[in-house]
Amino acid sequence: MIKYIPRFSRTERVLHWANALGFLFLLATGLILYLPSLSVLVERRPLIKDMHFWGGIGWISLLAIVVVLGDRRGILRTARELERFDHDRLNVGQKINAILMAAFTILFFASGMLLWYGERDTRFHFASTVVLHDGLMFVALGLFVGHLYLAVLHPATRHSLRGMTLGSVREDWARVHYPRWVSDTEKVPDTRSAR
Amino acid sequence: MADQPEPRRYGRGLFVVTVAGGLSSLAWGKAAWSHVSGVVSPIAGDIAPILPTQGWRIYTVSDHMPTFDPATWQLKVGGLVETPTTLTYAHLRALPRVEQISTFHCVTGWTVPNVHWAGVRLKDVFDLVRPLPNAGALQFVSAEIPYVDYLTMREALLRDVMLAYEMDGKPLPREHGAPLRLVIPDMYGYKNVKWLAGINLVPQAEDGYWEQLGYDRDAWVGRSNGYSS
Numbered sequence: 001m002i003k004y005i006p007r008f009s010r011t012e013r014v015l016h017w018a019n020a021l022g023f024l025f026l027l028a029t030g031l032i033l034y035l036p037s038l039s040v041l042v043e044r045r046p047l048i049k050d051m052h053f054w055g056g057i058g059w060i061s062l063l064a065i066v067v068v069l070g071d072r073r074g075i076l077r078t079a080r081e082l083e084r085f086d087h088d089r090l091n092v093g094q095k096i097n098a099i100l101m102a103a104f105t106i107l108f109f110a111s112g113m114l115l116w117y118g119e120r121d122t123r124f125h126f127a128s129t130v131v132l133h134d135g136l137m138f139v140a141l142g143l144f145v146g147h148l149y150l151a152v153l154h155p156a157t158r159h160s161l162r163g164m165t166l167g168s169v170r171e172d173w174a175r176v177h178y179p180r181w182v183s184d185t186e187k188v189p190d191t192r193s194a195r
Numbered sequence: 196m197a198d199q200p201e202p203r204r205y206g207r208g209l210f211v212v213t214v215a216g217g218l219s220s221l222a223w224g225k226a227a228w229s230h231v232s233g234v235v236s237p238i239a240g241d242i243a244p245i246l247p248t249q250g251w252r253i254y255t256v257s258d259h260m261p262t263f264d265p266a267t268w269q270l271k272v273g274g275l276v277e278t279p280t281t282l283t284y285a286h287l288r289a290l291p292r293v294e295q296i297s298t299f300h301c302v303t304g305w306t307v308p309n310v311h312w313a314g315v316r317l318k319d320v321f322d323l324v325r326p327l328p329n330a331g332a333l334q335f336v337s338a339e340i341p342y343v344d345y346l347t348m349r350e351a352l353l354r355d356v357m358l359a360y361e362m363d364g365k366p367l368p369r370e371h372g373a374p375l376r377l378v379i380p381d382m383y384g385y386k387n388v389k390w391l392a393g394i395n396l397v398p399q400a401e402d403g404y405w406e407q408l409g410y411d412r413d414a415w416v417g418r419s420n421g422y423s424s
Contacts, residue, residue, distance in 0.1 A: 033252070034252060036250070036251050036252065036253045036370060039252070039253035039255075039370065040253065040260075040369070040370045043255070043258060043259050043260060044258045044259075045253075045254065045255045045256075045258075046255075046256065046257070046258065047258065079206075082206040083204045083205075083206035083207055084203075084204055084205075084206065085203060085204075085205045085206065095206065096209065099206055099209050099210050099213070100209070100213060102210060103209075103210050103213035103214045103217070104213070104217075106214055106217075107213075107214060107217035107218070110217075110218065111217075111221075114221075115303070118303075119408070120408065120409060121409060122409055122410060122411065122420045122421045123421055124421075125302070125303075125420055125421040125422065126221045126304070127225040127304040127422060128220055128221045128222065128223070128224030128225040128228075128304060129221060129303075129304060130303045130304040130305055131220070131224040131225050131227075131228045131304060131305075132217060132220050132221060132224050135220075135224070135228070136217070
């Protein structure tokens, strides 16, 4: 009989998918604004700009709502896990990806607000704002593609997607990929909240 | 058995360095990017479909870009002139042709070097309409309503100001203002009115579309809109 063990809490999963949803929406609307071929195909630039701007506000708001209403202690516990670059519940690559995406979220928001406000008050115009915003897009897109490949396509790792959708993974799979985490979980009863 | 050493705590440091590096790039990002695009420029054309490292962004203020029909398009030149004139596309193409290579600067920070333009000088249009002595500026009216902008007579007669109908060896593409746009390389792109439908000579320059939203009327590259170089 296949045994499953809990991997990601409900709050972690909601936070992950809220982030993914916001990122994909902003990537799609941002590419329409950025790539001439898509700008010509779609037109309606003022509408797409509004969607991109309000999508950014919605993205940050959604993340804040999940943090406020979710398991804040659990989120702090996860943040402490990210602090240590060792292979326990998450491997080092996953930790670096999560940290960079969190930092990029702040930078996307700051540079996006500067682009928006700089259009209304030229004192907030900086020649490099657009470079930062676009450069972040390229790096974040690279991270996203790698993340997507490992989570959906790569045979050895794609089972991890179950952890982020249903919250649990096969114990035998976890023993191979996260042996220390499984062993720690067995030693100490799991106190992780299901929230 | 000895305890394993405590793993190094790098997470917060990586987060802080990334955020701080990103924010500080507001000061050095453009210079660094210019250097990078200079290095990749030999292959920029090949990788453009997947990684556009340099090039245009298409900015519009209305929902749909105007469509060009050579059979019906007209450029109305009027206002403070002796001979108000309506140019058809054929008339326009019959005027003396000039070419130039210049750099296009957008006020938002991106730049396109070495754009090859072909078109006509405003002086040749003035020869047709003969401005009155009290004409001090030109109002450029776009078919993209409500976009307008202004140049003074002195600015309009600068050496490399032109009405361009070709870009990089081809008729001006729709997204770049077909069939005719203003080109003034010394000023930011918002002064380079696309989809020209009319030119009115007026006593003095006023605020154009973006200037009414706070941008500088004299949009000199590197010397306006909060930039100084």
